[in-house]
Amino acid sequence: MRIGEVAAKAGVSVRALRYYEQQDLLHSTRNQGGQRQYPPGAVERVRLIQQLYSVGLPSRTIREVLPFADSGEAASPELLELLAAERDRLDRQMTVLRDVRNRLHDCITEARNQDGTGSPS
Helix, strand or coil: CEHHHHHHHHCCCHHHHHHHHHCCCCCCEECCCCCEECCCCHHHHHHHHHHHHHCCCCHHHHHHHHHHHHHCCCCCHHHHHHHHHHHHHHHHHHHHHHHHHHHHHHHHHHHHHHHCCCCCC
16 A cells, blocks of 8 residues: 555554654555555554554554564563553543543533523533
């Protein structure tokens, strides 16, 4: 697949794909015309990279996780420790987000009760 196809199917920009290559997260080959060619699993890999970035993992961590995610081989103790720390960080972040969501819900409920609409969201 060419870069534009991968970008469109994965829902990212061509610039993002180039960045992923610079960060050694994604790999391509070049055809005779110099155009990037991506393997069949590139779209799923880009989606995984996007998910990992969206939860705050830095490139260096993603770079360590991807080979494990690709092969399913046993992870090193260091990688397992890193993954456990990231999981724990996400758990704490989810707790904070739930608390904020509940506060917002309470504010909305109170405001609706005061204006007399009382309609739930």
